[in-house]
Amino acid sequence: MNKHDSELPKTFVAFRDRFPELQEAHQQLGKALADAGPLDEKMRALVKLGVCVGAGRESALKSHVHRSLELGLTREDIEHALVLGMNSIGFPATVAAWQWAQEALSKK
Numbered sequence: 001m002n003k004h005d006s007e008l009p010k011t012f013v014a015f016r017d018r019f020p021e022l023q024e025a026h027q028q029l030g031k032a033l034a035d036a037g038p039l040d041e042k043m044r045a046l047v048k049l050g051v052c053v054g055a056g057r058e059s060a061l062k063s064h065v066h067r068s069l070e071l072g073l074t075r076e077d078i079e080h081a082l083v084l085g086m087n088s089i090g091f092p093a094t095v096a097a098w099q100w101a102q103e104a105l106s107k108k
Contacts, residue, residue, distance in 0.1 A: 009059050041071050049081040053097040054089050061097060065104035075105055 016023040034044060045068040052061035068078050082101055086094040
C-alpha cells in the first residue's frame with residue numbers, strides 16, 4: 001500500500017489488490033483511450049467528469065474531482081463541467097452530482 005492509497009476508495013484498493021492483472025489491463029486501456037485523440041489532460045478530465053455525472057457514478061466522480069484538481073483545474077472549472085448537462089440529465093441528478101463533488105472538494 002502506498003501513501004496515495006489512503007485517498008482511494010477502500011473497495012477499489014481491495015479489488016486492485018485482489019486482481020492486480022485486471023487493474024493493469026484497466027490502466028493500459030485508459031492510456032490507450034487517452035492516446036486515441038487530440039484532447040489534452042484537462043479536457044479529458046472535464047469530459048470524464050461529465051460522463052460520471054450522466055452515469056450517476058458517485059465514487060468515480062469523486063475520484064475524478066481529485067484528479068482534476070491535481071491537473072490544475074479549479075473548483076469553478078469542475079462545477080461548470082457538472083452543471084453543463086443539467087438540461088439533458090435533469091435538475092435532481094445535477095444537484096446530486098454537485099453534492100458529491102462538494103464532498104470531494106471539502107477533503108482537499
